[in-house]
Amino acid sequence: MNATLFRAVLLLLCAAFTSGCAGFSAVNPGASARQLETLVGAPASVWKNADGSEVWEYPRGPLGVETYMVTLGPDGAVREVRQVLSDETISKLHDGMSRDQVRRLLGRPRDIGFSTLNDEEIWSWRYREWGVRNMELYVQFDRPTGSLKKISRFQVDTSDGKRQ
Amino acid sequence: MIAALRRAAALLSVSFLAAGCANFSAISPGDSAPAVEARVGAPGAVWKNADGSEVWEYPQGFYAVQTFMVAFDSDHVVREVRQVLNETYFSRIRPGMSREDVRRLIGKPREIWYFPARDEETWTWRYYDITYRFFNVLFDRTEGTVRTTLRLDEVFPPGRGRH
Numbered sequence: 001m002n003a004t005l006f007r008a009v010l011l012l013l014c015a016a017f018t019s020g021c022a023g024f025s026a027v028n029p030g031a032s033a034r035q036l037e038t039l040v041g042a043p044a045s046v047w048k049n050a051d052g053s054e055v056w057e058y059p060r061g062p063l064g065v066e067t068y069m070v071t072l073g074p075d076g077a078v079r080e081v082r083q084v085l086s087d088e089t090i091s092k093l094h095d096g097m098s099r100d101q102v103r104r105l106l107g108r109p110r111d112i113g114f115s116t117l118n119d120e121e122i123w124s125w126r127y128r129e130w131g132v133r134n135m136e137l138y139v140q141f142d143r144p145t146g147s148l149k150k151i152s153r154f155q156v157d158t159s160d161g162k163r164q
Numbered sequence: 165m166i167a168a169l170r171r172a173a174a175l176l177s178v179s180f181l182a183a184g185c186a187n188f189s190a191i192s193p194g195d196s197a198p199a200v201e202a203r204v205g206a207p208g209a210v211w212k213n214a215d216g217s218e219v220w221e222y223p224q225g226f227y228a229v230q231t232f233m234v235a236f237d238s239d240h241v242v243r244e245v246r247q248v249l250n251e252t253y254f255s256r257i258r259p260g261m262s263r264e265d266v267r268r269l270i271g272k273p274r275e276i277w278y279f280p281a282r283d284e285e286t287w288t289w290r291y292y293d294i295t296y297r298f299f300n301v302l303f304d305r306t307e308g309t310v311r312t313t314l315r316l317d318e319v320f321p322p323g324r325g326r327h
Binding site for chain 1: 315319
């Protein structure tokens with residue numbers, strides 16, 4: 001009896017965990033769009049490319065620190081799965097980029113803010129560096145022109161001022 | 165003629181330097197308000213207390229890591245000078261405090277960002293503690309009260325660091 005209960009709780013926990021990180025590791029190249037949807041659900045956005053391929057965006061926010069981009073070929077089969085909230089993707093950002101270009105690289109931001117001192121729009125993401133460090137990324141756009149003005153990255157100090 | 169010009173230029177550059185690092189350490193308890201103004205100029209803001217005492221606030225600019233507060237007694241003499249951008253003052257900030265409480269404690273922020281979805285206002289100060297860091301106070305915008313504080317270290321891509 002107790003053992004059954006224990007097993008049920010364990011199963012429930014497992015389910016909670018797997019839904020949290022929605023098994024992207026189980027998505028393999030060649031999988032169909034339907035299989036993809038079964039495994040990880042519907043995307044938050046779909047980007048269509050000129051060659052007929054598509055990119056499906058899966059932000060795991062607002063609390064998540066991962067965003068997955070799944071590329072499907074014109075044949076509707078998965079080509080690649082990428083977790084884009086990483087230094088590698090962030091290093092591709094540069095001054096002058098449009099909101100749309102940034103969105104396609106990093107997906108939907110966790111939050112969008114505004115500066116009260118100058119006419120700026122700030123997009124923010126949270127991510128983990130090397131799987132251990134909590135990071136915040138801020139991308140500042142000039143609002144009138146909509147072009148990227150500044151990129152800043154911060155490591156969050158969780159010690160609440162009690163370092164050393 | 166040229167020597168006089170050169171002397172004027174030298175004097176000018178000296179006065180620029182003095183303005184850049186306004187000498188707060190030269191202010192002593194007991195100094196008068198005019199003596200303070202003569203040394204460090206007019207404050208960015210003045211906070212008046214009910215007992216007639218005042219605090220004069222001197223933020224040092226966008227990239228600066230210091231803000232000075234000169235506290236005067238009700239008899240208009242300096243009681244103390246404090247540099248407030250450090251843990252001693254940050255640690256006094258508690259959830260529920262008002263914008264004015266925070267402003268009186270650590271002065272004007274370098275930036276204010278507003279995040280509508282969270283109804284949050286983020287105030288930022290730059291400071292120095294082993295390295296250049298940022299201190300953020302997150303307010304509930306509607307309530308006007310502190311939610312939490314955050315300390316951040318800026319991370320630069322290889323070769324693009326500022327030291």
